[in-house]
Amino acid sequence: MLHCFQCGKTFDDASLLWRCPCGGVLDWTVPESFKRSSIRTEETGMWRYAASLPLDSPDSRVSMGEGGTPLIPGDWNGLSVFWKLDFLCPTGSYKDRGMACLVNRLRELGVRELIEDSSGNAGSSMAAYCALAGIGCKVYVPGYTSEGKCVQILSYSGELVRIPGTREDTSRAAEKAASETYYASHNWSPYFAHGVKTFAFEVWEQLGFQLPDAVLLPAGQGSLVLGWAHAFEELRASGEIDRLPRIYALQPENCAPLA
Numbered sequence: 001m002l003h004c005f006q007c008g009k010t011f012d013d014a015s016l017l018w019r020c021p022c023g024g025v026l027d028w029t030v031p032e033s034f035k036r037s038s039i040r041t042e043e044t045g046m047w048r049y050a051a052s053l054p055l056d057s058p059d060s061r062v063s064m065g066e067g068g069t070p071l072i073p074g075d076w077n078g079l080s081v082f083w084k085l086d087f088l089c090p091t092g093s094y095k096d097r098g099m100a101c102l103v104n105r106l107r108e109l110g111v112r113e114l115i116e117d118s119s120g121n122a123g124s125s126m127a128a129y130c131a132l133a134g135i136g137c138k139v140y141v142p143g144y145t146s147e148g149k150c151v152q153i154l155s156y157s158g159e160l161v162r163i164p165g166t167r168e169d170t171s172r173a174a175e176k177a178a179s180e181t182y183y184a185s186h187n188w189s190p191y192f193a194h195g196v197k198t199f200a201f202e203v204w205e206q207l208g209f210q211l212p213d214a215v216l217l218p219a220g221q222g223s224l225v226l227g228w229a230h231a232f233e234e235l236r237a238s239g240e241i242d243r244l245p246r247i248y249a250l251q252p253e254n255c256a257p258l259a
Contacts, residue, residue: 001029002190013054016109018188026190028054033238034201034231036209044068046097046198048205052234053198054105054191061104062132064090066097067198071206082212084203091128091152093121094199098186098223101195103129106184111135114184117174119167120149122186127158138181140174142167187221196227197234204235212245219249219258 002011006024011017013028020026030052038051046067050058072083086094103126106114113136116126123139130137138159141150145162153160161177163170175183186192203212211232217224228247235241251258 002026003029013190014109016111016182018183018185018190025188028190028194030194030230030234033234035235035238035240039205046100046195046202049198049201052194052201052231053101054194055101056108058104061100062107062129063100064096064128064132066090066100067202069202071203082203082207084199086199091121091125091156093125094196094224095122095125095186096129097198098122098189098192098195098227099125099129102126102184102186102189102191103133103135105191106182107133107135111182111184113137114182115140115174115178116184116186117141117170118145118186119170120145123158124149124152124156126184126186127153127156131157138177140170140177142170186223193223193226193230196223197231198227199224200228200231201235204231209240211241211243214246214248216248216250219251222249222258225249 002013002017004020004022004024004026007020007022009020017026034049034052039048040050045065047058066089069088070085072085074081074083089096115138116123117140119142123141127137127139138161139153140161140163143162143164150160163173215228217228219225225247232241232244236244249258
């Protein structure tokens with residue numbers, strides 16, 4: 001079921017809605033909160049946590065082995081910390097978790113072509129997973145997007161559309177173009193953050209099912225923060241934990257729209 005944060009309406013999650021008619025953000029409602037016994041111990045990577053993902057048939061998924069990245073102890077300014085190395089995901093970004101979930105769900109729903117907008121990592125990840133799933137993919141990027149990311153998108157057979165102006169101009173152009181196909185914006189998707197949340201389940205398991213005191217997460221549009229919150233709210237609801245770790249969302253001083 002999809003639930004709108006703004007008006008409270010609910011929708012069938014087979015409806016292909018990516019935004020509520022009222023303009024509000026939609027989220028997928030988890031049927032049952034995740035617990036330790038839900039882990040699919042025969043699986044590796046993010047699919048150990050498939051019981052908490054919005055897929056009808058996770059065993060029929062397309063996958064590139066996303067997730068299962070190392071958690072490395074280290075020192076940071078005199079503090080003992082752990083570094084989660086999600087840059088080791090297949091296309092070089094944690095966004096592979098979200099895209100694996102999103103693209104597999106759209107594949108189940110019969111989507112055969114889509115449009116995404118991105119400033120780099122999400123676009124390359126979307127192009128890769130769409131290629132694997134047999135879904136046509138057109139990625140709109142700002143004109144200033146790095147050549148490396150553009151080459152990566154093209155190498156995965158994505159169709160690249162460069163838009164002059166701001167990141168917001170790119171989003172508006174993609175949304176307008178998607179009136180004739182499906183707009184698979186990872187920032188609007190009710191499914192993307194649920195793939196990302198497997199990062200948090202993984203950290204919890206790697207720490208011996210213990211909570212970290214705090215987590216520091218880079219925040220652009222905030223999908224890592226949302227994913228972390230989703231995961232630990234589920235664990236608290238299922239009784240696996242009795243508190244939430246502190247979450248610090250980090251943005252560069254000169255680009256901090258959430259601050």
